[in-house]
Amino acid sequence: MRGQPKAETVRDPEEKHNQSRRFARCLPGLAWRPSRSGSSSAEATAAKAHDDAFLQWFLLLIPGTAFGLGTWQVQRRKWKLKLIAELESRIMAEPIPLPADPLELRNLEYRPVKVRGHFDHSKELYLMPRTMVDPAREARDAGRLSSTAESGAHVVTPFHCTDLGITILVNRGFVPRKKVNPETRLKGQIEGEVDLVGMVRLTETRKPFVPENNPERNHWHYRDLEAMARLTGAEPIFIDADFKSTVPGGPVGGQTRVTLRNEHLQYIITWYGLCAATSYLWCKKFLRRPPAV
Incomplete structure (x- = not known):
């Protein structure tokens, strides 16, 4: 009849459920999933805070x-x-008498000592290359790329100590390269007994980039007291003679370089x-x- 509402068609609940499932399969991208945006944001914040x-x-x-x-x-x-x-x-x-025992010298490096005896110039050794210790020149050359120092050698000579009855090694000082040969400085070869004052020096180990010693050519680049003593028959005792030991025509003494x-x-x-x-x-x-x- 007109004017009366149409009665709703009553559907089976199971049918409605099946329709919903078919609809969901047709639109998989629209299927409902739990939202994780809040959880992901919290995890990222926590990780950043930890870092x-x-x-x-x-x-x-x-x-x-x-x-x-x-x-x-x-x-x-x-x-x-x-x-x-x-x-x-x-x-x-003040200089003290040189102890005869090398073991007593271990704590005496740079200590002035005094000895009396005579040189054996026939067994000279040469520490080379060396430059002469000259504070005035070194002050002038400070900051320069090149040095004006002349190259040469230190003359190391066996010295027989009369009072101790032993032979030691004495660095008499610097000579220029043209005076390394003792024949060119006969005037400076001291004869007879003399009194000397010098500083105790200990043996050295070879530093990086320093050449090996060459005893056959008598070229010594560092103080190896044991090897020097074997070659000359001296004790492994070494002193640097002071400047007062210098004689005309001979090596220039006082060549101890103290740098700390x-x-x-x-x-x-x-x-x-x-x-x-x-x-x-x-x-x-x-x-x-x-x-x-």
Whole structure:
């Protein structure tokens, strides 16, 4: 009848369920899935916070390490200054009689000693190449790329100590290359008994890039006291004769070069400066002030 609403068609619930399943299969991209956007965002935030914390404490190692190295250099500088003071005191001390036992000399390097005896010029050894110790010239050449020093050798001569009954090795001093041959400096070959004052020197080990000694050619690049003693029949005892031992036409004595590098103050400034700079950068990055309200 007109005016009356049509009755709804009653469908079986199972049929409605089957239709819903078919509809879902036709539109798989529209099928409902649980939302993970909130969970993923939280995980990413947590991972970033963990990475930032690791980076923060890892970068803190840089100023910490620099501070530790600077403090270590402070201690090294104190040790070096004490060593320099002891060395200066030893060099300026009054000469003592030379001990006959080489073992007693281990703690006496750079200590002035006095001996009496005569030279055996027939067994000279040559430490070469060497330049003459000249503080005035070295001051003039400071900062230059080349040196004006003349190359030559140190003349090492066996010396028989009359009072001790032993033969030692004495570095008589520097001669230029043209005077290495003893025939060219006969006037300077001292004869008879003499009194000498010199500084005790210990044996050396070969440093990197230094050539090997060549005993066959009598070219010695470093002090190998055992080898020198075997070749000359002397004891492994070595002294540098002082400048007063110099005679006209002979080697120039006083060729002991005492150098102790003390650059620890520069290292202290470098390490503490690096510590301050990296600490400032670390604080600027990780210790940000909260925004004003």
